[in-house]
Amino acid sequence: MTHFISPSFAGQSLIDLDNPLARSPERLCSYCKKIPWANLPGEDEPAFPHQPSLTALKRSIERCMLCEFIAEAVAEVRTSIRVKHGGGSRGGTIIFDPTGQLADGRSVMRHIQFGDIPGDTVSRSDPPSHPKSDRPEYRFANDDEVRPWLFGNWWKSSDSVGSLQLTGLGVRLSRTPLMEDAEGNGKEIHYSHTGDTRVDLHFHGTFLRILADDDSPLAKVIPGRLRATDFSSDLSMRRLEDRLRLCNRTHGATCAPWRLLNAELPTRVLDVGVDSKVSSIRLVEPGNMRSPYMTVSHRWENKANLIKTTTLTIQEYRHGINLNSLPKVFTDAVTICRRLQIRYLWIDTLCIIQDNDSPHECFPDFETRADEMYLPPGEISVGLPSIAAAVPMLDTRGNPSGHRWISRKRFVAFRMQGDRHESDDHSGDEGRAPSWLYIHVGWTPSSTRKDPKPFFIGGFGRRFDPLDNEQLNTRGWTLQERLLSSRTIHYATDQMYWECEKSFLSEDGSSFDPAIFSLNSLTERQCLPASEHGFRQFGHTSFMEGFSHQMEKPDGRWRGGWLEHVQRYTERELTKSNDKLPAMSGLAAIISARTGDEYFAGVWRDHVIEDLHWRVYCRDEFRTGFEAITSEGTSFAGARDGLSFLYGEKLWDVAMPPKSRGPSWTWASIDGRIRFVPLDFTRIRASFISCNIENSSLNRFGTIEKGWMKLDGPLLEIHQSSKTTWDKKDPLGLGVLTEIKVDSDVSLGEAFFDIRPEFPCFGFFLDSSNCLILKETGNRDHEYTRIGIGKFLRTPTQRQKNSLQSFTTGANPLDEAETGVFEKVPWGPITELYPRTTVTIV
Structure with missing residues (x-):
């Protein structure tokens, strides 16, 4: 059962070391250690050199897992080239745009694949089709004749105008760092009716996603994060506090902080206090008092024997309610209020005299979440279900085994120290928490440093609401509750979401169109x-x-x-x-x-x-x-x-x-x-x-x-x-x-x-x-x-x-x-x- 908390303002990837697919963290080769993550060139720029040849890259697979992922990305790019030159499609659209130009004036033909079409135009992606038989097969260079060149996928931040964010790592094969010389590119196209000559360039996007720890030196550049296994963990609460501070600081009157600080309290509210050690709360009737408060939106069950406010219990609850007597959904809400220093909480079953209650919780238990097949939002938007559950989770449960991650598929992790990154050697660092970068398989459409696009789902791929399938959204009353809340915290089955009038963000760093559920937009x-x-x-x-x-x-x-x-x-x-x-x-x-x-x-x-x-x-x-x-x-x-x-x-x-x-x-x-x-x-x-x-x-x-x-x-x-x-x-x-x-x-x-x-x-x-x-x-x-x-x-x-x-x-x-x-x-x-x-x- 999933719930979300509505502030009224408005208020497994365990790394299973017995699993040979979960080989992480791994040591990196010398070439991977030199990757300039914060300064990777864009896809249209001269790229960064990696291994000296494709042959060398293939040899390095045995000792460097990042090289293995880069080699898999090379295979995907070559598949795109082969299918495109054969006249087929990978389930998306090939657009020939003779008037298209890069930021530096170069004219191009863009190859858009996997349904990378803005708006609600694509719901799924088909597997690559076979090239048409009447076209010659594209001939790739020998492995010794080309080397891999790396580039980044750069997007505009959804929060800060002008700031760039790195979401993916891309690769192309060439003898030079130039895009024009890469495999599949460079052909000149002549247009007789205009006399123009264009260069055939194809943007393939990136096939590897990059994520960072919250305290990584690259966290401001890389928006991707690992989901936490425990919503009540200190990490999850810090993330929530950060979102609230950012909203207060940057969204101004749009999210109405002035009104929230002076909101008239409902007829009855719960006074939860601010001390996390106090084991009770009180039902109060504040009159005309004004103060910030939070509300709980949850799905009711017909459980008449559970705690609720009635004419028989209201006087008792005015003196105090022991937290141990409450369902976990309510104690979770109290925890959130106290952490955010919000003293008053409104819960329908305790603040309105009635007959029903809910036995569930705000924070879905880990076992339930681990059983769910996790599909990263970006992959859902472009129709790539084949990489389900490729993203690890950060184990914040204080696991005595010492395992740091949970993952059902392979990923690579390496520790950062300043501008350096290391392998799994932990010597000399017992007194400090390491900062890590993570790489997993995942395709993202192209966006460049010179011409970055806003990074939000719906701006690329198809627009969708990640909370559509949550049980709470099957209840009629919660639709207007969500729309009328200025700011909402959603505790969903897969992860935590923050939603306000200006931003709609998931815990893993994905950004959604806030107009999906926006009272102002409506x-x-x-x-x-x-x-x-x-x-x-x-x-x-x-x-x-x-x-x-x-x-x-x-x-x-x-x-x-x-x-x-x-x-x-x-x-x-x-x-x-x-x-x-x-x-x-x-x-x-x-x-x-x-x-x-x-x-x-x-x-x-x-x-x-x-x-x-x-x-x-x-x-x-x-x-x-x-x-x-x-x-x-x-x-x-x-x-x-x-x-x-x-x-x-x-x-x-x-x-x-x-x-x-x-x-x-x-x-x-x-x-x-x-x-x-x-x-x-x-x-x-x-x-x-x-x-x-x-x-x-x-x-x-x-x-x-x-x-x-x-x-x-x-x-x-x-x-x-x-x-x-x-x-x-x-x-x-x-x-x-x-x-x-x-x-x-x-x-x-x-x-x-x-x-x-x-x-x-x-x-x-x-x-x-x-x-x-x-x-x-x-x-x-x-x-x-x-x-x-x-x-x-x-x-x-x-x-x-x-x-x-x-x-x-x-x-x-x-x-x-x-x-x-x-x-x-x-x-x-x-x-x-x-x-x-x-x-x-x-």
Whole structure:
């Protein structure tokens, strides 16, 4: 069980010496001892010489483990060269960029592999493909003719503007230190249409990761760290204190230290004191007192016999609570408070009179963590699961065996003294703790000293939340608790995480996009104009009806905004079904106060058309396109060879709650996983008129009794389609096949019903293609309930009048003028001149 502590401000690799794979630490050869770690050149610079030849490197493997790792990196680079020159791929993308330039002006062609594409574009990496048979195999030099040259992978620090951080050790083979002379590089490319000549240079990144001890002389340069085995250790607490000090010093008002120092305390809090030796705490009622405090967010269990505050125990707890009587999750929280010199602690089960408690702990026990397969975040982001658990852990448990590390795979460690590094000779150093560097296998995309990129996951590879799979994140209430906390300490299964508005860091030195869970980012995106919503058309061209499945990557309020958080929320569990809206009410109140927007039971007035367009997801769904390559080398997925449609594993059961939670148009009215579907905001057809909500309490953001919404827009009757076969070039095939009649012609479409198909029904169109599916209530004219959403394509007549294929006949399919014309063609059949109807949805 994993928990995190929310400050209210806001508050195995044991080296198993019997395992021959765990040969560490090892002595280093003379060449490895000379590596200038703090001054390694970048990948685009003249590199640092290592062994005199590849032959010598291979011979050194037997006596130097770092040489062994460098030799493995050489093999990976040669594989990349072989696959690239054979016309294949390693699961990533080969980008030919004739206009690309290095910082010194050299023009290059960049080789991006293993899915090194910024943003949410890659979820996994396939193994290397075989080179195409019609290309000659690349011929490498003899081992005696080339030597290994070393370089570093340099990135901008996520904390300090301008400072550089070393994350990886790279190698290339050449006769000279120059990148142009390295294997796989140096070929001149001529462009007849411009007369330019470019040099073929390929960036392979680095295949070895570098980590340092916290007290290493290189710790300011190398951000990577070993995870500690014990979260309550002095090392872990020092790391936590360092993060808090840095946040206070550098993040200013963004993380609100002035407010934290003057926060009004809750009705009841626990006074834990500041003395770690005191064995009791007290329940106090501070009145209007202001002071920093911390809160505990944990997953409840129905254990009625465990300690809790009730009307019978409250007086006793005012006098004192013995720490030995508390679950470990609470004593762990007390330990953290006292270490950070924060006197007051809020825990729901002790500060609110109730009936339940939790028997778990903040600090997951070592046995549980050691059983988990650890995947370093950087490797997850670029899709390299094959090196699972390659990173050692630092044993901080005071192990009597004297073992310093725990590791399931090989790594190399060597001790640092000033600017020198030594092997495992400990003589003369009994009185001081050694400082170590560690090398393990791990690929990182290229970033250079002259042109460094910001080092955070999501800036390279795919963006993801490392806490997604933690048990605590299955609980509905904890989503808003995390968002409303200014600073949060997460004690996860794999390691400790620090999260505030400006940084999101893991214990091992990985940095994540703080906008993943950021209240400031959420409210900023809530204020984006309509032009930033829905599909982002610029930069995309699709030569198929409807829209390409590759364009289903909206930004706006999806990326860290309200829509993304609601989607996450609907995957979580609630003990009480009626808490669906109350468990988001605190967040909604803050957003309303900051933006001035009006809240309608999960839907926002300024974004009402977008917020209404959601659908349930019971299973994973895949639209698979077959690529067609044009003469210009541009790929258009699905445009010519068609699409196939597949269902994956079951995700959720969808059902109506036992008691109504509000009108049918809100996502809160249904139990199950939902997803918002992006609209074409250049062709919105509906408009909002009014809305009325009747709350069941004084809290207008909480539980509601009933409500209605009036909208104005095109309304058409939907029928189930009689067709049994569909054009594979149309993006239809996952929903119920349907049709509507438009101007004496038929528009084909698909419907996604919330519970079950119901005909006859009506489509209320939000844009030219997408509609809400409505059913008449029979109570009043034009009064409906929502039963799903639908999507419809242009009619045959509309397609003939404006054929998309006409835009592919030019010499360049991506010509700006033609693309501009293409983007004027609606995705759906409903024009702006279509008659409108006022509807009431209840």
